[in-house]
Amino acid sequence: MAARVIVVTSGKGGVGKTTTVANLGTGLALRQKKVVMIDTDIGLRNLDLLMGMENRICFDLINVVENECRSYRQALIKDKRVENLYLLPASQIKNKDALKAEQMIKLVEQLKEEFDYILIDSPAGIESGFENAVAPATEAIVVTNPEVPAVRDADRIIGLLQAKKIYEPMLVLNRLRSDMVKKRDMLDVDDINDILAIKLLGVVPEDEQIIVATNKGEPVVFNQQSKAGEAFRNIVRRLEGEAVPFMSFNTEPGVFGRFWKMLHGK
């Protein structure tokens, strides 16, 4: 089976790597793909929280690579909402040095037999944790935010990925606020494309529903009302090779909206 092994990384912390992994993993599984998400953020694991799986962890990634459980299957946590979605959680008590790149490569080789997609959630930074996460991957998604430091770090990461022979990483631009872009207070999609010059996989608008989803442990991609959820569903389709037009984030009210405003004097 030709599994796609995709690392999700960013350089800078807090831009939405884990959120992206949780939503893409869920979104792909909703399309009947068999998906495993590996959290490599050893010591700072979060992906299990976003998936609402924290209380079901028995074994973790380190147990698996150290052969402390029978097989990786024992450590995989199966999602209860979607078929075919699994999580391999990070260890919370060890640190980044507990994992080696060769161990990751070996593990992913085994997982490839069974899954369509292997999504690797990378820790922030460019040190050993990043190296371990990238080592087994053949594709990469770089997550960034529309602000200068995040874009700088993304640029650095793209260079590092290319040095590791992942020549065409894909970009997810997260937390875009169209109202701020309109006032030229925020970098827009074109500014970022100009600098990073890699394939844009999708733009996710800033959305309060993300926070709700994160706290509930239910990825926003399930939420049909959420703009961010829609953006992630589109990203999943593009990842699968569909040509999906980019969403318009125009917040200007339409004809009906203007009429409504007139009536209400707002």
Add this chain to the structure above:
Amino acid sequence: MSVATNSLSSEQLVFKGLKQGLTLFIPEEKAFTYWLGVLDEQLERAKTFFQGGSILVELGDRKLSPSELSDLKAVLAKYQMTIKAFNPLAKKLFSPRTKPEEPEPGGVLLFKGTVRNGQRLEYNGDIVVKGDVNPGGELIATGDIIVLGVLRGIAHAGVRGNLEAEIIALTLAPVQLRIAHIYSRAPEGMEAGQGPEIAHIKGETIVVERL
């Protein structure tokens, strides 16, 4: 002052603990045989202190004949001392300044693609980039730098002191420009110029002009 040569206290050879090891300094003035005598006396008095050591010898510009060298070795051998190496200072201070390598004539490095944050191209010659140089990317050349794209990072042309070196870009919007020993940065809030521009030295500053 001729009396002083026999006085033990006035003329002594200096031993110094350098990073490379204990070093004996033999001045360039006066005959070498004179200093050998001084050394012999000095070691005789401090026998136990120096005994059995391996030392460095700093001669400055003095050249030793084979017989002088064997005499020096003989004196040191009397006190079980050996010579580890000569002139430890010379390597440290003078060698890097001797003759910088000349750039290979006509050498050009052509780079296709984006020079990203954290990446650096260094070349002994000219650099041509067919693509952009992003903030945090660096180009360092002994000759000229040409960017067929947007230069947003740092470019240092003529890095070994070539004041004639030039920096050319289709869009020049660098964090910093450096030519030879002169550094400059764009004035705050200045927009990048439209169209290709060239930066070179005029007087003591770097000026940017339309190409």
